[in-house]
Each structure stands twice: as C-alpha cells, then as structure tokens.
Amino acid sequence: MRLVSWNVNGLRACVRKGFLDYFNEIDADIFCVQETKLQEGQIELELDGYFQYWNYAERKGYSGTAVFTKQKPLSVKYGIGEEETQPEGRIITMEFADFFLINVYTPNSQRDLARLGLRLEWEDALFQHIMEHDKIKPVILCGDLNVAHQEIDIRNYKTNYGNSGFTDEEREKMTRFLNAGFIDTLRHFYPDEEGIYTWWSYMKTVRERNIGWRIDYFIVSERLKDNLIDSNAHSAILGSDHCPIMLEIEI
Structure with missing residues (x-):
C-alpha cells in the first residue's frame, strides 16, 4: 500500500503548478493533503477511482x-471536538479494516509564539485521540505536524532554538508521542541521514541550497514495524x- 501526504499551501494554486501530474504519476492508494485553503465548491477535481473527503x-x-x-x-470523522481549532478543518480520521488513518494539519505556534499555548493544548487533545484509536487497531498518522523533532531535522538548528516549530515544548510533545509506542517512519529507515527536509522558506535560493525543515511526517503504531517497506x-x-x-507499507 502506498500513502502520500502533502501540505499543498493552497490546493488551487498547487493544481496550477502540476499537482495532478504528480498525483497521477505516484498512483497512491491514499493521498492526504493539508492547507487546502478553500471552501466547498471552489474546486472540482476529477480523480478517477478515488473517494474524496474534505x-x-x-x-x-x-x-x-x-x-x-x-x-x-x-467510517470518517472530522475534527476531534477541540473547541478553538475545530472550525479550522485540521483533522480527518478514517477507519479501514486493519488500521486508522489520521490526516493532520497541526496549528503553527506563530512567529511570536502567540499560539503556543493553544498549540500545546491541541497536542494533548490529539495525543488522547490517537491513543484511544490505537487501543482498537493500529494508527497511521500523517501530515504537517509543524515541528522539527531533532536537530538533524532542521538545517540551521542553532539559530532556530526556541523559534516556532523548534521550541522545547513542541519537541517534547513529539518525544512523548514516539515514546508511547509509535515510529517516525522516515527515521526508522534513515536514522542518521542529514539533509532530508520537507519545508523551505520562499526566500530566494533557500530551497536550491536545501536550507529546510522536516516538519511533515508519517508516524505509525509500533506493531506495524514489520509491515514497513519505505518512507x-x-x-x-x-x-x-x-x-x-x-510511505510504503504492507497491509
């Protein structure tokens, strides 16, 4: 089974920049997107063979x-009942025969950390949501989690300590999650490989020089470890x- 996750930063704009070419070429069984930036009726995607959930x-x-x-x-659930962020359309939970899929767009703490408190409350609610589902069957979590977990996950870690997405508080929430019986699938296969990033600033030449952050993840329940093929x-x-x-996984 092949799963893809992509923060498209505006799906309509991404479609104009080749989204469908990649979508058709990769031929994923499940394709998750975050930051769609649109309302119902603002886009019509012809995705033959796919059910669409927004x-x-x-x-x-x-x-x-x-x-x-x-x-x-x-079954499909939208949100987790979180009062402040529920209207922001940040979570879709799907039940399949052998696993739950949870597609997430985690709130950004903002440059001045004005939303850090809300972000940490979100982390606790999401953690509880995942643990409750993991009791029933394995979980595959994917999406933009808006945190670089380790120093290896960010190019300029020394100058970014304490910044949004690289605070001790945010990183500790990720550590707690992984210690609770979950696997960061990319680090499972490439534990020490540097330069693997998923987000780059739009500033000139930043992406060309690979000055990035790894803030997008596929994380799975520990008991799916032997099913993993690549990430x-x-x-x-x-x-x-x-x-x-x-993520490629045998299920």
Whole structure:
C-alpha cells in the first residue's frame, strides 16, 4: 500500500503548478493533503477511482484538509471536538479494516509564539485521540505536524532554538508521542541521514541550497514495524513550499 501526504499551501494554486501530474504519476492508494485553503465548491477535481473527503475551514483561504482514497473507509470523522481549532478543518480520521488513518494539519505556534499555548493544548487533545484509536487497531498518522523533532531535522538548528516549530515544548510533545509506542517512519529507515527536509522558506535560493525543515511526517503504531517497506520525501517535487512525503507499507 502506498500513502502520500502533502501540505499543498493552497490546493488551487498547487493544481496550477502540476499537482495532478504528480498525483497521477505516484498512483497512491491514499493521498492526504493539508492547507487546502478553500471552501466547498471552489474546486472540482476529477480523480478517477478515488473517494474524496474534505474538512474545510470556516475562514476563507485558510487551513483545511482532504483525503483521496481508492478504498472507501468504514467510517470518517472530522475534527476531534477541540473547541478553538475545530472550525479550522485540521483533522480527518478514517477507519479501514486493519488500521486508522489520521490526516493532520497541526496549528503553527506563530512567529511570536502567540499560539503556543493553544498549540500545546491541541497536542494533548490529539495525543488522547490517537491513543484511544490505537487501543482498537493500529494508527497511521500523517501530515504537517509543524515541528522539527531533532536537530538533524532542521538545517540551521542553532539559530532556530526556541523559534516556532523548534521550541522545547513542541519537541517534547513529539518525544512523548514516539515514546508511547509509535515510529517516525522516515527515521526508522534513515536514522542518521542529514539533509532530508520537507519545508523551505520562499526566500530566494533557500530551497536550491536545501536550507529546510522536516516538519511533515508519517508516524505509525509500533506493531506495524514489520509491515514497513519505505518512507521518504520527494524533495524534487515543486508546487508548494512543502514537498510530498510517501510511505510504503504492507497491509
């Protein structure tokens, strides 16, 4: 089974920049997107063979998630009841026969950390949501988690300590999650490989010089470890300030 996740930073713009070419070429069984930045009726995607599920933000041109899947899920839930961020369309949870898929766009703490408190509350709610589902069947979590977990996951880690996405608090939430019985799949295969990033600033030549952050993840329940085939980032694919990530798993 092939799964792809991509923060498209505006799906309509990404479509104009080649989204469908990549989508058709990669032929994923499940394709998750974050930061769609649109409302219902603002785009019509012809995705033959896929069921489409959308969680729109109430605010126009902001946030939002979607999942395109060849296999119809047994059930679909939108959000996790989180009061402040529920209207932002940040989570889709799908149940399949052998696993849960959770597609997530984690709130950014903002440059001045004004949203750090809300972000940490979100982390606790998401953690509880994942653990409850993991009791029933294995979980595959994917999306833009807006945190570079380790120093290896960010090019200029020394100058970014304490910045949004690289605070001790945010990183500790990720550590807690992985210590609770989950695997960061890319680091499972490439534990010491440097230069694997999924987001780059739009500043001139930053992406060309690979001055990036790895903030997009596929994370799975520990008991799926022997099912993993590969996990990687497609950094050559343009169209967004993020690149797609892919997980291959035998289920």
